[in-house]
Amino acid sequence: MKTTSNSEETFLAINQHVSKTCPFTEAELTLFNSLLEVRTVKKKTFLLQQGEVCDFEAYINKGCIRSYYINENGFEVILQFAVEDWWVSDIASFHEQQPSNQFIETLEDCELLVLTGEAKEQLLQQIPKFERLFRLMVQRNLASLQHRLMNTISMNAEEKYLDFSKRYPTIAQRVPQLHIASFLGMSAEFLSKVRTRLAKK
Amino acid sequence: MNNTSSTERLILRKVTVEDADFLLELLNTPSWLEYIGDRNIHTLEAAAEYIINGPLPFYAKHGFGSYCVELRDSGTRIGMCGLYKRDNLNYYDLGFALLPEYEGKGYAREACEFVLKESREVLKFQSLLAITDKSNLRSIQLLERLGFQWKGDFSFENNPEILNCFQLSLVEKTVAPPLTIVITEELTLEQKATVRKIWNSVYPDSLVLPTADDFDLYLEPLGKQRHYLLKDLSSELLGWGITFERENNRWFAMILDDSMHRTGMGTVLLKRMQADQPQLSGWVIDHKNAVRTDGKPYLSPVEFYLKNKFTLESETRLELPTISAVCIRYNHENN
Structure with a gap:
């Protein structure tokens, strides 16, 4: 993984994305952007492997990612696809700091904006308004999971x-x-x- | 086309060896390397060789192909656009690539539209395909704007990479889906079962193979078998051809699923077999008395073979209780 130099364009999409949930000032967005790490990742790279602790939430600027686990028969079961304007993480591993049972792998060359656990803590302390963003994100994610669960069953x-x-x-x-x-x-x-x-x- | 054609802003013309410098640049742009592949061309000589072995013989054979795209105003060469033919795909496919500094200005679209018009109006093709890398969103978007539809995943035989296959229909009537021809020396049990099913539905009832053993008995005496399997993108078998050796001659047989009827796919499958064999012999039923198991008449394919450069050998006949047929022969050198 390599870290690239940041330009305004790099943060254009994510700033629009967060501004949809509530208004932020220039200064707040600048602080937010400074806490993000820009990573370009080649395709077929693991961002997370089973057994590792997930220490990121990654916003996809460009690319396509899948997360999956390997079931008892040794088959890959895909949990989620993510493309531009989506976030990827293993929420349980990230918040509990427990080893993950998932693999998160890029399917294309990707550009990611990564928020580590530490950076996220800082962000929430300095701009509490971001709590709302993450609550909405979790809400949406849960709704989509429920939808997926019901579809699977019915x-x-x-x-x-x-x-x-x-x-x-x-x-x-x-x-x-x-x-x-x-x-x-x-x-x-x-x-x-x-x-x-x-x-x- | 003639050697040069033009559109509003572009000139499309056949590539010549003089374009080696340009091809060397184009074949090594980041997007060519990422989305099309590394052709391993790093010198002018290699680029010239690429032109001599690729586009030039293609033009000579077909009269069209992949063209060099120039700006009309300045004569600057900006990319390539045109048609390619893969041995084992049933239609020609559209390909395009521009130097990065000319992307995003609608040039690719303009060049592609010319090629589509030529395909529809001059070459009278029924359909075109396009193969893209899964992550090549820009090309995917252009193809969809041009009216292509995504048909599924596709891989070339020698490369496991999974690609997208798009298709555009150029005529009103329904065309065959994207099909590949897979060649094998031996059929699997499953393939035999499907071939037998097609056989029993399209051949006259006197030739029906009631059990799997009957098919094995038919195949057993045939020497040096080469099977040609016509499959759709989900690997469903829609046609089968075989060539084999008997008394020092290469013989053949072929059948197509009813859904392939009148789509031109018979010619596609036959041409593939003709490409491998300079001579082919076969038996065809040349009368109208045969009936299929579904009660429909069995239509004699004699016309079809004559159209595909076979000749009729009227005095050589096969007269058995199950079949009355005439011998047809194809000889590459006579054509």
């Missing part, structure tokens, strides 16, 4: 794929289909059949 394969393509229209083209199959809890062959069936409709 939808058939075709509905799952249609819902996925609607919610994440660009991801299907950006990640290999076997990853999408893993995210949806089906085999790649089966997903292929589902897509063929849908195409014929």
